[in-house]
Amino acid sequence: MHNPRAGRGRNSIRLRRYNERLLLQALRRGGQASKADLARATGLTGTAVGTIIQALEEAGLIEFTGRRAEGQRGQPASLIRLNPKGAFAIGVRLDRDSIETALLDFGGHILARRVHHRVLPPPQEALAIVAADVDAVLATLGDSERRRLTGIGVAQPYNLGAWLRELDMAAPHFHDWDDYDFAYELGEASGLPVFSENDGNAAAIAELFHGCGQDHDDFLYVFLGPVIGCGIALDGDCLRGTQGNAGDIAVMPVPPGRLASSPRPAGAWDLLLSRASLHALARHLRHWGAAAESLDDLAECVRQRHPAVEEWLDDCVDALAPVLRASLCLLDLPAVVVDADIDAGLVDALIQRLHRALAANAPEARGVPELVRGSFGSDAGAIGAASLPLFFNFSPRTEILRRDAHRSEEMHHEQ
Numbered sequence: 001m002h003n004p005r006a007g008r009g010r011n012s013i014r015l016r017r018y019n020e021r022l023l024l025q026a027l028r029r030g031g032q033a034s035k036a037d038l039a040r041a042t043g044l045t046g047t048a049v050g051t052i053i054q055a056l057e058e059a060g061l062i063e064f065t066g067r068r069a070e071g072q073r074g075q076p077a078s079l080i081r082l083n084p085k086g087a088f089a090i091g092v093r094l095d096r097d098s099i100e101t102a103l104l105d106f107g108g109h110i111l112a113r114r115v116h117h118r119v120l121p122p123p124q125e126a127l128a129i130v131a132a133d134v135d136a137v138l139a140t141l142g143d144s145e146r147r148r149l150t151g152i153g154v155a156q157p158y159n160l161g162a163w164l165r166e167l168d169m170a171a172p173h174f175h176d177w178d179d180y181d182f183a184y185e186l187g188e189a190s191g192l193p194v195f196s197e198n199d200g201n202a203a204a205i206a207e208l209f210h211g212c213g214q215d216h217d218d219f220l221y222v223f224l225g226p227v228i229g230c231g232i233a234l235d236g237d238c239l240r241g242t243q244g245n246a247g248d249i250a251v252m253p254v255p256p257g258r259l260a261s262s263p264r265p266a267g268a269w270d271l272l273l274s275r276a277s278l279h280a281l282a283r284h285l286r287h288w289g290a291a292a293e294s295l296d297d298l299a300e301c302v303r304q305r306h307p308a309v310e311e312w313l314d315d316c317v318d319a320l321a322p323v324l325r326a327s328l329c330l331l332d333l334p335a336v337v338v339d340a341d342i343d344a345g346l347v348d349a350l351i352q353r354l355h356r357a358l359a360a361n362a363p364e365a366r367g368v369p370e371l372v373r374g375s376f377g378s379d380a381g382a383i384g385a386a387s388l389p390l391f392f393n394f395s396p397r398t399e400i401l402r403r404d405a406h407r408s409e410e411m412h413h414e415q
Contacts, residue, residue: 012203016052019044021396024061027082032065034077053080059084060148061098069280079166082106088149090137090192092130093199094156094182096120096174097226101133102379103140104386108210110379112137117294120160122173123180131189133334151193153388154183155381157227158245160318168283195388199223200236200247202374202384204231207337208238209387209395211375218333219372220247220324223380224340224350227273228320230341232331237397249279249327254319259311263286275319278341284312295342295378303344313353321357328369339374341381347373 019042026041027033039049056062064084084107093100097119103112114133120126122384138146160177183196197205204221207213217236223229230247232239239246256262262283263274267285274280278298285301286290288308292298302309324336338354340347351371358368376383 004242009185018046018396020052020056021394022047024082024394025396027062027080028209032078032079032081035372036077038080044181044414059086067408074101084109085145086148086389088141088145089386089389090134090149090152091202091267091384091388092122092134092152092154092186093202093381093385094126094154095199095226095381096157096160099126099129099133100382101130101137102382102386104383104390106221108206108383109386110382110386112140113382114307115405120174120177122176123182123185127182127185127189130186134186134190134192149192151195151203152186152190152392153385153387154186154194154196155199155385155388156182156196158198158243160249168279181197193389195392197238197240197384197388198229198244198248199225199381199384200229200231201240201244201315202231202388203229203339203380204233204247204337204384205238205391206373206380206384206387208233208236209391210383212335212337212372216335216372219335219337220333220369221337221374222320222324222339223374224276224278224346225381226277226341227301228277232332232333234331236395247321247327252323256325257315257319259284259287259315262315272319272323276316276323280316281309281312284308299342299344302342302346302349307348313349316351317350317357321361324354324369325358325361329366333369335370335372337372337374339377339380339409341378343377347377 020176022042023038026038029035030041034045035049035053039046042049053062061083062080065079065081084105087106089104091102091104097117099120101114102110105111114136116129134152161173183194185193200223202223203223207221212219213233213236217233219233221231221233228250230249232247237278250271250273252272254272255274256270257275265274281298282292285298285306285308290301290306290308292301338347338351351373355371356369362368374380
């Protein structure tokens with residue numbers, strides 16, 4: 001016979017876990033707060049907040065920082081914040097031209113990092129490099145801190161062997177990556193839980209967990225790296241799609257670019273990544289005879305307002321603005337978060353031009369979304385990867401409750 005109490009017990013455990021994560025999110029967004037602040041922010045009763053605070057303190061996830069007078073009467077209220085040493089995570093960012101491994105604390109700060117600027121080697125060689133780097137960053141933690149490690153996050157572009165012609169890359173071994181489960185193999189090598197997402201989703205999750213998510217639960221995230229990346233934040237979670245490719249605007253069809261450096265596409269349409277990416281910027285700078293071999297080179301050209309940068313910005317926005325407008329028509333999101341692997345004024349210039357383009361072509365009864373500067377710049381990939389274990393362990397995603405309700409219903413029918 002079905003035991004209804006068993007189902008209620010599981011629901012109660014998941015509800016308590018959800019409320020704990022809701023409170024942690026309130027602290028992450030507010031910095032520090034009293035119990036009364038947390039009750040108002042979460043909608044929980046003072047008694048419930050007190051019980052959760054006790055459990056979180058015992059778990060080492062929060063700490064008391066001082067006192068603050070609340071009103072004119074009574075004792076000053078104790079202030080609470082996240083304990084940066086309450087949890088740790090490792091992030092691995094793989095790209096076609098780099099490997100990066102970073103150690104992150106619960107406050108979102110990078111504590112240690114290893115970077116290799118090189119063409120991504122075959123999978124087995126990359127695995128050996130990353131395994132050594134994981135050991136190196138872990139060596140910076142004490143034994144008690146290692147016990148608070150939540151896992152490893154891996155962020156990488158999917159389909160690494162695709163679009164090599166558009167990226168002017170000739171590395172046949174990239175195709176080896178398309179059938180290689182790097183996250184699984186890293187888990188086997190390290191003995192740690194591994195969480196994997198494409199790089200656009202991972203960076204969007206970093207914004208949700210440590211950055212713009214303090215003010216926004218819903219946004220389109222756009223990151224200008226060697227290839228343009230994108231993620232969709234919806235109701236405080238990341239929309240993934242059936243194959244994890246939701247928001248993959250890099251392969252959106254766009255008209256061919258008008259720059260003298262723009263390659264001719266194979267068909268009538270080009271891909272957005274051919275026009276809106278740092279690879280496209282570097283290609284145009286080289287066409288002008290400027291140095292464009294590294295991110296530092298690109299940043300210096302941006303800083304100097306090189307004419308090639310201005311030309312590329314016009315072409316980039318000409319392709320990107322209609323893609324954003326189409327995406328917003330489908331998703332009805334209030335904000336677009338924009339970030340890039342370099343800055344030197346590039347992100348602000350891009351936001352300003354996008355705002356003008358979106359305003360000039362806004363349909364009737366539709367305005368311009370809020371354009372928000374991203375939080376992490378060149379650290380977005382590493383923080384995004386390392387945010388994955390933290391997000392999945394500590395974010396109050398409502399699917400925690402939905403999943404339990406679904407399983408309870410299934411068990412009821414089975415009985």
